[in-house]
Amino acid sequence: MKLLFFLSLSLGNVSAQETAIKGKVIDSHNSNALPGVSVLIKGKTTGTTTDTTGSFSIQARRGETLILSYVGYKSKEVVVTGSTLHIELESDSQGLEEVVVVGYGQQRRADVTGAVTSMNTEKLAERPLPRVDQALVGQMAGVRVKQTTGNPGQGLSVQVRGVGSISAGNEPLYVLDGFPLSGATPNANGGYSSGNPLDNINPNDIESIQVLKDASSAAIYGSRAANGVVIITTKKGKTGKPAINLNTYVGYNERSKKLDMLSADEWIDRAVEMINAQWVNSGEGRTAAQSSAERRQILGLSDDEVDTRYMYDDRWLQAGHPGLNFIDWQDEAFRKGLIQNYQLSASGGADAVKYYISGNYNGQQGMIKEQDFTSYSARANVEVKANKRLTFGLNVTPTYSINNDPGVEGKDNILHQLVSMSPVQEASSGLYPNVGDNPQYQWSTSTNSPIGKLEQTLAATKRFRTVGSIFAQYQILDGLNFKTTLNLDHNDNTFKRYIPFTITGSLPNRQSDLTKRTSGTYSTFRRQTLVNENTLTYNKTLAENHSISALLGFSYNSDKLDNATMSSQNGYGSSTITTLNYALGVTGNTTETKNVLLSYFGRLQYAYKDKYLLSASARRDGSSRFGANTKWGWFPSASIGWRVSQEDFMQNISGTLSELKLRASWGKSGNYNIGDYSSLALLGNYAYSLGGQLVTGLAPSGIYNPDLTWEKSDTYDVGVDFGFWNNRITATIDYYNRKSTGLLLNVPVSQITGFVSSLDNAGSVRNQGWEFEINSQNITGGAFNWSTSFNFSHNSNKLLSLANGQSQLLIPSSFDISHSILRVGEPMYSIYVVRQDGILSQEDIDNGAALYGNETEGDPKYFDANGDGVIDENDRIIMGQPNPKYTWGITNTFRYKGFDLSVLVQGQWGGSIYSLFGRAVNRTGTGIVDNVLGSWRDRWRSPEDPGAGKVGKATGTFGRIKNTDWLYPSDYIRVRNITLGYDLGRMISKTVLSGARIFVTAENFFGHDKYDGGFNPEATNTNLSGSTQFPEAGDYGGLPIPKSFIFGLNFTF
């Protein structure tokens, strides 16, 4: 120690010319002082950072060069000429000088010829988002994030430029630090049963996110790029002094919406009306005025018996409803959940080694009781420069998460049940009717108390995921580099569920069978993706004006999924043990699948004088998924760009129009999510019983198609990039046209083949639209700054053809007739239902209005579309499309002295939701045991009291037909995020902390949607088609999206 001190002292003495250089760093635009700028002496490890006034002091010699770097600013080298320096840094936020990460490399934004959009990740760490996909909402034109679930930690759905596939999924390819992650197509319910690529990826570690939208930029990823490519780059260490950062926040989240249901009194009002009507219609001489006792006598029932069809509970109408509880089930189940996050990271580096290391804890209690998500993640990104030519690197990210979810969302799950549960219950049962020793209330459903289910169900998904990469890069010649990487994504997932008998069945069987009714499940999957990529890159500028960049590569990609599942057969032998060793009989099985993808790819980029830009790429993919006759495919692309603003004739207006670039691109890409063995002649086990024993029966499970191959996508894109006033305002406009052909389609075949459909490449769909992005520094230069980013996109989707010249295909429904159609010329999955036109009056009926079944006055009036005088399924017409036509987002950022305020507002319109949840809470003919939407308050009661004209009489008995009463616009506008921060660094001594910040964030606090029949217009949780061939994920009881409020602190040491 002493020796070191001595050494440095003596060194100081030796370099006699070294003096203390003082300096101040300011923004070249607004002259604001820049704190935290890294100042480094070139060729040495000595460095410092600027303080809150932008000042620094460093020991240096004259003639030495200082390197100044600061996030959001262009780096600058300054030669030491005197003892005080005044340095201006030029802001990089206008983006044209920024570097964007593209497939297998980086490019200057100015040189990009494809459609690539970037997300502002600056505030990511200050938003209470446990997942990266949530952060993408509203940030980029053409990138739509559907927040499909309110269960924290669950994967969302991301769509880039519309939906181009019917059954092979529409999720983009995610590339994490160059590692293409195994794609996941949502299952038929809209969830990710074998993992989502973004699971457990810590948002706080993200440095940048880029989305490759058009085929020319994405086609380098070939058969996986048709839905776009999302490139995520994590934080790396930078040369300079170690920075230790502690980021922490704590707050709560809660529901952003409550569903308007009938109150207990209103429920009683409706029930009495219905019971009386049924009673009066059930026989001669029966009147509504008859008391329950009289009715009991007429029915010949004993004193302790009731017929709930004809008798109501006398206590309903007594003052104070003695012995009954009026329960608002929603209020009982929702809560304010605690959320907290702690992240500690250290980064830094010298010439030879750079590192970024972080650890994060995130805890999120759900907005509904007993639902929560906890994750632990760590990351180490290390890069070692072994010598001048050789660089090694290692990225490793171990993570662990636990998601407790008793089964809240989806049909017949807890949320559905608690919304439609009768609000009137026996007081003696409390919140737990039909649970434990409590009976079912006679006028309520047989559902076990949803609160009981929330509290007593154990269901946890535990995931251990590690994404690891190592790479080596060798500089063969100047400009010629070879890089090889080996990546492994290892995901171990376990799911355990335990349902005790106390929340099952009815009271008699709880009492007689006890733990025989207890059930348990344990299932696991392990997904391993192994990718080896080898690339050769060459960058050279020839004769000053010709810059060339070339890439050649080969990659090997294998993906293996192992599943195991076990479940109890005949209950449990214990009431306390929840593991399957106490189950009476266990069944289980395991399955495995694997696929391999081999690829060769190359790209050539050429620029002349930075003006004329040319890029072309090609990839050849071979996949084990493709049929024997179609193993390999080519995916070419080309694009051109012209930076008009670099031309001489533009120079006189360059003060105003600082950047103008025209772009055009074309490319072919593919979608290879067609299932691992879909092209093979598989046999299925059609088991049977003979002689009381199980026997195996084997027969073909489908029609064999050796030609099965990837879906193809052809995209044209033209775009213009603008920059005004030295790029103070930048804007981008793109038009695109994507035609997807050879869609993986379960082509309906004649069922006399023994099958419903045959998997084939058939049909085509077009997505076309335009996008607009603008970034503007509205006010700069003073103490007050204001900037705006705005994005807007339009997409129109049109089905061009189906198989064999078919003009339409009705998507089956597990709930009644089809309500969704694939019709040529219309958007995919158009909503196809009967239109309701108000309520039938007696006059309508007398005038011969078309009726559905035995409809009478006061029932809904439907539009007789085919004019045949009756209402039936043939009267369905297309009434909407599921995807919005327009999506937009706007972020405004204000800064005043140490304060900053950022507001993100986002929305969409032009789409519709057909809510099968309506079947639970808004069904014509809904019986009394279920509760219904608040709109039933204003139902038709009599010709004199016709209500609001939307809901017919409660006593209608005509049944139901799928019609527009469950159709809602999916339009919404939402203030996604408001963050207010203050730079505490201004008040704290630099010797303790180099930076400190305090912030409050309100997420999803304000908003409006038109989905009165459900919580979240983007929810998907149930397969409405009930078919795996034409899955249609929709809402049947999805949680609202949470709104949250947090308080946070951020320290840099």
Add this chain to the structure above:
Amino acid sequence: MGFALTLLSCENELDQQPISDPTAETFYAIPNDFIQGVNAVYSALRGYPDRQLNLSETRSDNLYAVSDGGVRDWEGINGFHRTLMSNPYVAEAWLNDYSGINRANVVLEQLAEHGDVVTDTELRGRLEGEARFLRAFFYFDLLRWYGRVPIVDHVVTAAEAAAIPQSPIGDIYNFIVADLQAAIPVLPAKSAYAGVDQGRVTNAAARTLLALAYMTQSGPDYGINGPGMGANNWQQAADLLDEVINSGAYQMLQGNNAYASIFSYDNEYNSEVVFDVQYTTGQNPVAGGTFPWLLVPDTWFNANGHPNQGGLTIRPVSNDLLNAYESGDIRKDFTIQTGYVFNGVAEPRSFFKKYVDLSRVPSNREDWPINFIVWRYTDVLMLKAECILHGASGSQQQIDDIVNQVRVRAGLTPVANIDLARLMDERRKEFAAEGSRWHDLIRSGLVEEVMTTWIENEDSLNGIQPFQLNYTLYPIPQAELDAKPGIYTQNAGY
């Protein structure tokens, strides 16, 4: 060099074989493969009982099930709705029968091609006989629901299938007859089966099916391309039934509790069973049945201390059937549950509980163990009586003897001079909830009169459309029409 080798070995990796599924390439190589191939054809029978309950029992005057406000799929069946083309029960029958036919065609083709690996010629003959019987069985089922259906006698591609039109009724009968006539000589008697082969198709089953096919063909031609052609095959049918009767392999169960014991969970494969669809419980994959629970309301299970079986509401037995039973008929109480109270809530209506043994309720509603008897010996006897009534050789005394044997077992007194209406009435009560009523009405020619009168008397909820003869057939499912535009003619009335 090394790099090139690595690439080559990588390219071999593109030929991934499924890890957890067998493929056709490696199958049909040893005798056991063919047995498993035939088992898969049997497996297509598993939906048969439910289908008879949904499409025959529910269509007939046995059930009055239009009380759920139109929300249940069975209400359109019971209420003669015009728009049954998308009804799941109607769609299911078409798909699953053809699925069975396809599997039979696969086995028959493979036997023709690679059958020599089954060196035991008796076994090979049996396997072919089983496949042919089952194929005929599925065609007969299709014929009764839809009338003219396309004949597929080999494995077809989607393109081939798209061009195959409906066949005339007579051709379908010829196809069925040919299959069964080929099957009868190679199928063994019941006694030849034991252990895990118990319950496979016998020659008696094939004869019974052929007889029933002849009888159905001999039913009245309603002019709608239905199963009845007015053919006069009663004698051929009677001869076949006689062969079954004379084989001595079967008998009616007698003694105390005889009727109930036919359906006892502990008395499967009893001497009354000619052919049954078989189930067993607690297996993985599930090999149990759903039909016992299908017509039973959930709260009755609840009332008896059992959990929900799937949320079904009641499909009430018609008053007409309840009143049809004479007093003292022991079959009524066994077949029908009349009313119950659960949690103080009274349900006065009746429903079929014939197949439910409350002590054997499975934990999974799709896993009931009890077999479904397709034909029992009583049926063979009564079909014989029906043939005689239609002019096959035999006497009125034989008819009366058969029916009285059935009546006495049911605890009733004998009667004489039984006519067709009387016979059908007795069949209705004997086979209630066994899925034969609708077929019986059509075959006997009683359907129009019986149904019209019944609707008039029973339909207090005004939920049933007027009966037409067209409704003796179901419509061809919409999905099938859509897949083959212009090839099919939809049945009249839809």
